[in-house]
Amino acid sequence: MKRVTWVRGVVAMLAVVLCVPLFAGIAYTSNQSGDWGTSSTWTPSGVPGLGDTVSITGSHIVTVSDARSVDSVTLLSNVGSKELHAVTGGNLTIAGSGVPLLINAPTLGANVVQLNGGTITLSNPNADVNVIGGGLTAARIELTSLGGTLAIGRHLTFAGNSLLAQLQFDAGSNGTVQIGGDLGENGTISTLLSNGTIEFNGTGSQSIGGGYALPNLTIDKSGTATLNNTTTINGNLTIVNGILDDGGYQINLNLLTTSSVSIASNGVLKLGSEFTATTFPAPILLGNITLAANSAVDYQASVPQTVNDSITYKRLYLQKTGAAASASKTISGNYLHVVEELYVDATVTAIFDND
Numbered sequence: 001m002k003r004v005t006w007v008r009g010v011v012a013m014l015a016v017v018l019c020v021p022l023f024a025g026i027a028y029t030s031n032q033s034g035d036w037g038t039s040s041t042w043t044p045s046g047v048p049g050l051g052d053t054v055s056i057t058g059s060h061i062v063t064v065s066d067a068r069s070v071d072s073v074t075l076l077s078n079v080g081s082k083e084l085h086a087v088t089g090g091n092l093t094i095a096g097s098g099v100p101l102l103i104n105a106p107t108l109g110a111n112v113v114q115l116n117g118g119t120i121t122l123s124n125p126n127a128d129v130n131v132i133g134g135g136l137t138a139a140r141i142e143l144t145s146l147g148g149t150l151a152i153g154r155h156l157t158f159a160g161n162s163l164l165a166q167l168q169f170d171a172g173s174n175g176t177v178q179i180g181g182d183l184g185e186n187g188t189i190s191t192l193l194s195n196g197t198i199e200f201n202g203t204g205s206q207s208i209g210g211g212y213a214l215p216n217l218t219i220d221k222s223g224t225a226t227l228n229n230t231t232t233i234n235g236n237l238t239i240v241n242g243i244l245d246d247g248g249y250q251i252n253l254n255l256l257t258t259s260s261v262s263i264a265s266n267g268v269l270k271l272g273s274e275f276t277a278t279t280f281p282a283p284i285l286l287g288n289i290t291l292a293a294n295s296a297v298d299y300q301a302s303v304p305q306t307v308n309d310s311i312t313y314k315r316l317y318l319q320k321t322g323a324a325a326s327a328s329k330t331i332s333g334n335y336l337h338v339v340e341e342l343y344v345d346a347t348v349t350a351i352f353d354n355d
């Protein structure tokens with residue numbers, strides 16, 4: 001019996017030993033500008049991989065030109081403009097949690113993570129990107145005219161000087177930023193002459209902060225994405241899956257009336273809140289509104305709210321939210337055009353102005 005017990009103990013000890021990683025991750029710091037896959041770019045000499053961490057220092061530009069993986073990337077705050085470029089063919093996966101992509105502003109210069117046709121993916125669903133503006137220096141995410149994709153597992157947050165904590169879509173850019181969590185406030189988003197897209201693709205509740213002017217906005221998620229400030233969309237609003245709730249903040253479209261609103265069969269647009277009435281996103285031409293079968297628009301303000309009667313809805317809901325005992329909806333014309341379903345809550349009164 002003692003012999004058997006001893007053998008089992010040896011096996012157990014071997015199992016524990018074999019479960020211990022043979023190598024701990026290496027902390028790499030940039031040594032010079034160069035390609036990620038070149039050993040001399042880094043100190044210690046070598047190529048960072050999964051399990052390792054990376055810091056970019058000095059005035060170094062590190063370029064990702066093929067498939068690479070790492071646990072975290074930090075652009076340091078010391079003197080010098082530090083840049084991380086993902087070029088066409090480059091695909092960097094950042095696997096850590098917490099804030100595995102941290103863009104500090106430098107003491108002098110500007111620190112930039114640039115999508116120049118490539119892709120950066122934060123694969124952990126608990127992974128944030130934090131952009132920290134300096135007093136006089138910028139920290140920036142830039143999507144160039146060659147496009148690219150930044151896929152964020154959880155939140156995109158901004159801190160420091162809001163004017164210098166930046167997300168920038170260059171002119172002609174069709175790049176995409178995908179956000180699995182919240183879009184934070186206190187940053188600056190630049191979209192002039194771009195055709196870029198910010199896409200919310202998480203599960204559950206997501207918050208769209210900042211009162212920003214966005215390029216194209218896409219909702220493709222389960223659950224609800226909610227605005228927490230008045231928002232301008234210079235391009236198109238597309239709800240593929242899930243709910244976009246304006247939270248009582250008006251959605252403004254571009255003044256040239258070139259924006260479109262498209263709601264797919266699994267999409268819902270909610271308008272208004274307990275204390276604020278909003279309208280359908282405007283200004284917009286009727287020809288630029290596409291409502292698929294089974295799509296829904298919900299006018300839900302608990303204060304008097306105007307229903308856009310020029311739209312042909314598929315499913316239309318006239319409801320209220322919050323503790324108010326009743327609510328009223330005003331239809332400016334004689335008719336409502338509803339193809340599939342009209343629901344009027346028992347506490348809601350619909351008023352036709354031309355009656």
